Amino acid sequence: MTGVLRVGNASGFYGDRFDALREMLTGGELDVLTGDYLAELTMLILARDRLKDPAAGYARTFLRQLEECLGLAHERSVRIVVNAGGLNPAGLADAVRKLADRLGVPVRVAHVEGDDLTAAHPAGPDSARPGQTATGSLATHAYLGGFGIAACLREGAGIVVTGRVSDAALVSGPAAAHFGWGPGDYDRLAGAVVAGHLLECGAQVTGGNYAFFTDHDPDRLRRPGFPLAEIHPDGTAVVTKHPGTGGVVDVGTVTAQLLYETAGARYAGPDVTARLDTVRLSQDGPDRVRVEGVRGEAPPPTLKVGRNRLGGHRNEVAFVLTGLDVERKAALVRSQMEDALGTADGRPAEVRWDLVRTDRPDAPTEETASALLRLVVRDPRPEAVGRALTGAAVELALASYPGFHVLAPPGKGSPYGVFEAAYVPRDGVAHEAVLDDGRRLPVPAPPDTRVLAAVPEPPLPAPLPPGPVRRAPLGLVAGARSGDKGGDANVGVWARDDDAWRWLAHELTADRFRDLLPETRALTVVRHVLPALRALNFVVEGVLGEGVAAQARFDPQAKALGEWLRSRHLDIPEALL
Structure with missing residues (x-):
C-alpha cells in the first residue's frame, strides 16, 4: 500500500493515563493504536503476580480500558497492537476474546510468542556480594522484533497482543505489514523504528517531562495529548498529535525523546540497526515535526535478553536530623547502630549510609531545618535485614541525638529484584505469530546481520571565539x-x-x-x-x-x-x- 499510515500511542508504561485509549480513538483519524505497558521493572512486577496466580502475568489495566473502547475501535476500523501480554500473551489474548464475545464485538485476536526463555535459562550468575548464591530467574525474555506483529496483521487480526518485543516494534510491525516491507528494507524499517521510539513513551514527546517547559503556556502542558506518527512508504514520518489536544510537538520535544534511553549513533534492534546520526528533524507546521533521512543497517547477530531475578532482601531507616550539629548527630547515631548491624542475625552483606543535607541555616520551617540520614541494608537472608535491625533504631529514641525521630516505623524488610541484560544467538529463539484460529506462523530471522560497532566520533564544529x-x-x-x-x-x-x-x-x-x-x-x-x-x-x-x-x-x-x-x-x- 502507498497511503500514509497513522499510528498512535495510548500508553507509555503500565499505569499511564487510563482515558488515553478513548481519547486517541475519538480525537482524530487513526489506522493503528499502540500501547507500551512494559519496562524492566514491570516485568518483575508481572513475574511476582504470576507466582501468586499462574493465569496472571499480563497488564490487567488494558482489559479494563478495552472494555470501554473495543466497540469504538471496531466502528472506526482501528487496529490495536499492545505489549500488554507481558509474561502471558496467550492468556491476555484469550481474555480479550472472552471480552469481545461478551460485548458482542466481532474481532480477530492474535498474539506473538517466542520471547519467553525463562525455562531455558533457569539460573543466572552469582551475585558479586559475598555469600550470595545464584537465584532462579523469575522472568527471562528476549526482545523480539516487529515481523511477528506484521504477520498477525497481514492475516487480518484486529488486535495483536505481544509479550516482550522491542518498544519500537509496536510501530515498525504495523508499518511493515501496511507497506509490504521485507526484512531487508533496512532504511524504511529504521525510519519506522525511530518513529516507534518517539511514540513509545506517550506524552513525553508531546511536552511531558520537557527541559524547556517554561517556554510554553502552562495551560498547554497541564494535560498533554498522546502522540501519533504519520508514516510514509519510504519510512519518513511526521510526529504530531490530535487537533485540539494539549501539549507541544516541536523539534525540541522530539529531540528530547529521541535521545531518551539511547547510547551511541547505532540504535540496535531485532530487525534493524537505526543510525541516529542520520536523523534529520524539521518543523513541519504547528505541532508537526518531520523525521527523515534515517539510514538503517543489518541488525546484530544476537538478540537482547532481559532477565529479572530476586536479588535478596532490603530494608531502610531514615533518621531525621534537625537544626545544629548535623554532622555530629549523624556520627553519633551511626556509631550506635553499629552494634545492631554487627549482632542482628549477622551483619548484612551490604550496608549503606547517605547523609542528605536538605537543611538550611535559620530555616523558617522545621522541615527545611532538617537533614536526612538514610541507612539501607541488603542481604540474601531476610532475617539479616528484619525487624531486629529497624527495631534497634527505634530503641535509640530516648538515647541518641537531640530531636531524634525517624520517617517511618520499623518494618521487616522486603525482597528486591535485579535486572540483567544478556544476549543470545537468534537461532535459540522461536519467534511465532499465533493467529486467532490457532495457526502458528514461524517468523524468519533477518537475511543478514552485522556485529554492532561504535561509530567513530565525528569532527566537532569550530569552537566559539574567546570572549567574556x-x-x-x-x-x-x-x-x-x-x-x-x-x-x-x-x-x-x-x-x-x-x-x-x-x-x-x-x-x-x-x-x-x-x-x-x-x-x-x-x-x-x-x-x-x-x-x-x-x-x-x-x-x-x-x-x-x-x-x-x-x-x-x-x-x-x-x-x-x-x-x-x-x-x-x-x-x-x-x-x-
Whole structure:
C-alpha cells in the first residue's frame, strides 16, 4: 500500500493515563493504536503476580480500558497492537476474546510468542556480594522484533497482543505489514523504528517531562495529548498529535525523546540497526515535526535478553536530623547502630549510609531545618535485614541525638529484584505469530546481520571565539533528558542553536561531565556525539547498581539525572546568555 499510515500511542508504561485509549480513538483519524505497558521493572512486577496466580502475568489495566473502547475501535476500523501480554500473551489474548464475545464485538485476536526463555535459562550468575548464591530467574525474555506483529496483521487480526518485543516494534510491525516491507528494507524499517521510539513513551514527546517547559503556556502542558506518527512508504514520518489536544510537538520535544534511553549513533534492534546520526528533524507546521533521512543497517547477530531475578532482601531507616550539629548527630547515631548491624542475625552483606543535607541555616520551617540520614541494608537472608535491625533504631529514641525521630516505623524488610541484560544467538529463539484460529506462523530471522560497532566520533564544529563568560547554570543554554538501562543511565544533552552547539561540543567532555556530577567520578562515562541533532549522549555505566528494582540510589531510574546536570554552574560565554 502507498497511503500514509497513522499510528498512535495510548500508553507509555503500565499505569499511564487510563482515558488515553478513548481519547486517541475519538480525537482524530487513526489506522493503528499502540500501547507500551512494559519496562524492566514491570516485568518483575508481572513475574511476582504470576507466582501468586499462574493465569496472571499480563497488564490487567488494558482489559479494563478495552472494555470501554473495543466497540469504538471496531466502528472506526482501528487496529490495536499492545505489549500488554507481558509474561502471558496467550492468556491476555484469550481474555480479550472472552471480552469481545461478551460485548458482542466481532474481532480477530492474535498474539506473538517466542520471547519467553525463562525455562531455558533457569539460573543466572552469582551475585558479586559475598555469600550470595545464584537465584532462579523469575522472568527471562528476549526482545523480539516487529515481523511477528506484521504477520498477525497481514492475516487480518484486529488486535495483536505481544509479550516482550522491542518498544519500537509496536510501530515498525504495523508499518511493515501496511507497506509490504521485507526484512531487508533496512532504511524504511529504521525510519519506522525511530518513529516507534518517539511514540513509545506517550506524552513525553508531546511536552511531558520537557527541559524547556517554561517556554510554553502552562495551560498547554497541564494535560498533554498522546502522540501519533504519520508514516510514509519510504519510512519518513511526521510526529504530531490530535487537533485540539494539549501539549507541544516541536523539534525540541522530539529531540528530547529521541535521545531518551539511547547510547551511541547505532540504535540496535531485532530487525534493524537505526543510525541516529542520520536523523534529520524539521518543523513541519504547528505541532508537526518531520523525521527523515534515517539510514538503517543489518541488525546484530544476537538478540537482547532481559532477565529479572530476586536479588535478596532490603530494608531502610531514615533518621531525621534537625537544626545544629548535623554532622555530629549523624556520627553519633551511626556509631550506635553499629552494634545492631554487627549482632542482628549477622551483619548484612551490604550496608549503606547517605547523609542528605536538605537543611538550611535559620530555616523558617522545621522541615527545611532538617537533614536526612538514610541507612539501607541488603542481604540474601531476610532475617539479616528484619525487624531486629529497624527495631534497634527505634530503641535509640530516648538515647541518641537531640530531636531524634525517624520517617517511618520499623518494618521487616522486603525482597528486591535485579535486572540483567544478556544476549543470545537468534537461532535459540522461536519467534511465532499465533493467529486467532490457532495457526502458528514461524517468523524468519533477518537475511543478514552485522556485529554492532561504535561509530567513530565525528569532527566537532569550530569552537566559539574567546570572549567574556559568566558563571551560570548549564540549563540556560542546553536541554537534557535522562533514563535507565539496567544498571546504566544515559543523559542526552542538546543545544538549540548552532553557537550553543559549538560551545557545548567542546566544553562538555566526559571528564567535565564527571566534574559536574560528582556521583559519577569513579564510574565509566562514555560520550557519543550526534552533530545532526546538536546533541551529546552520555552513558554512565553502573550508576544504578543492579537496576531500578534494586533501588540503589535516590533516583533509581535516573529520571532527574539530566536536570541535576542542567542545574550545575559553569563558565558560559555571555554571548549565549
